[in-house]
Amino acid sequence: xxxxxxxxxxxxxxxxxxxxxxxxxxxxxxxxxxxxxxxxxxxxxxxxxxxxxxxxxxxxxxxxxxxxxxxxxxxxxxxxxxxxxxxxxxxxxxxxxxxxxxxxxxxxxxxxxxxxxxxxxxxxxxxxxxxxxxxxxxxxxxxxxxxxxxxxxxxxxxxxxxxxxxxxxxxxxxxxxxxxxxxxxxxxxxxxxxxxxxxxxxxxxxxxxxxxxxxxxxxxxxxx
Numbered sequence: 001x002x003x004x005x006x007x008x009x010x011x012x013x014x015x016x017x018x019x020x021x022x023x024x025x026x027x028x029x030x031x032x033x034x035x036x037x038x039x040x041x042x043x044x045x046x047x048x049x050x051x052x053x054x055x056x057x058x059x060x061x062x063x064x065x066x067x068x069x070x071x072x073x074x075x076x077x078x079x080x081x082x083x084x085x086x087x088x089x090x091x092x093x094x095x096x097x098x099x100x101x102x103x104x105x106x107x108x109x110x111x112x113x114x115x116x117x118x119x120x121x122x123x124x125x126x127x128x129x130x131x132x133x134x135x136x137x138x139x140x141x142x143x144x145x146x147x148x149x150x151x152x153x154x155x156x157x158x159x160x161x162x163x164x165x166x167x168x169x170x171x172x173x174x175x176x177x178x179x180x181x182x183x184x185x186x187x188x189x190x191x192x193x194x195x196x197x198x199x200x201x202x203x204x205x206x207x208x209x210x211x212x213x214x215x216x217x218x219x220x221x222x223x224x
Contacts (some may be wrong), residue, residue, distance in 0.1 A: 010127040016068035021128075023051050035125045046123040053122065054130060060164045064132035067119070073129055077117045077195035080133045086198045088141070089189050091153040101144040101152065110139040110155075111196030118157060129193065136161035139196050142187070155194050158185035176180040 019034060020027035028048070037043045054066035063080065067073040077085055088110065110116075116139045118128040125185075137159050144152040163180030165172075171184045188194065 008127045010070045013069040015072040021068055023055055037042050047117045050122045050124050051078045061135035062132050067129050067131055080117050081115050081197055084198045085195050088194050089154050089160055090155050090188050093151050096150045103144050104143040104145050106143045108141045110141055118194040121191040139194050154183055156187045158183050
């Protein structure tokens with residue numbers, strides 16, 4: 001077993017593949033029994049919600065999967081981006097209280113245009129990540145400085161086409177824009193993994209104006 005940085009453990013692919021991962025009634029009962037989870041408990045709802053989320057329909061322009069092992073995550077990323085890839089996550093140099101940050105010099109674009117795979121940790125008894133590749137999406141490395149001097153090397157993703165998003169999406173409500181009208185960007189917290197090609201061209205985000213807010217899933221939103 002491999003320990004992730006997020007409080008849960010990765011199972012080997014062999015072990016993960018031996019455990020059901022389906023909303024099928026019989027297989028769901030097997031999952032709950034395997035982890036000694038009681039029907040109707042909070043843990044049971046986490047399991048059911050996560051599997052339902054993973055089995056949901058792809059959005060137009062999106063290819064997604066839920067990976068139950070580190071090997072499966074690598075396989076999905078390389079199948080979409082090629083073999084020369086690198087995994088990046090937000091890095092924080094020290095634990096700090098909630099505070100304002102400013103974007104420092106040195107913003108860089110990561111990877112090639114529209115070749116980004118993002119993996120989000122989801123609630124489950126072991127490490128499961130919701131991974132997806134969305135069209136018209138680019139990734140950036142963004143250095144940030146807090147008011148107390150702390151530094152963050154943040155990973156941000158920008159979606160240049162939001163026309164297929166839910167019109168009630170939190171980003172549109174906060175930024176007071178309509179879907180498909182402006183790029184929407186957001187930072188990722190440390191438990192997300194972003195896969196990009198290994199050669200990173202430089203990029204300047206000086207033309208962007210930023211509106212920032214911590215949302216319910218701890219992402220931070222930006223609008224051009």
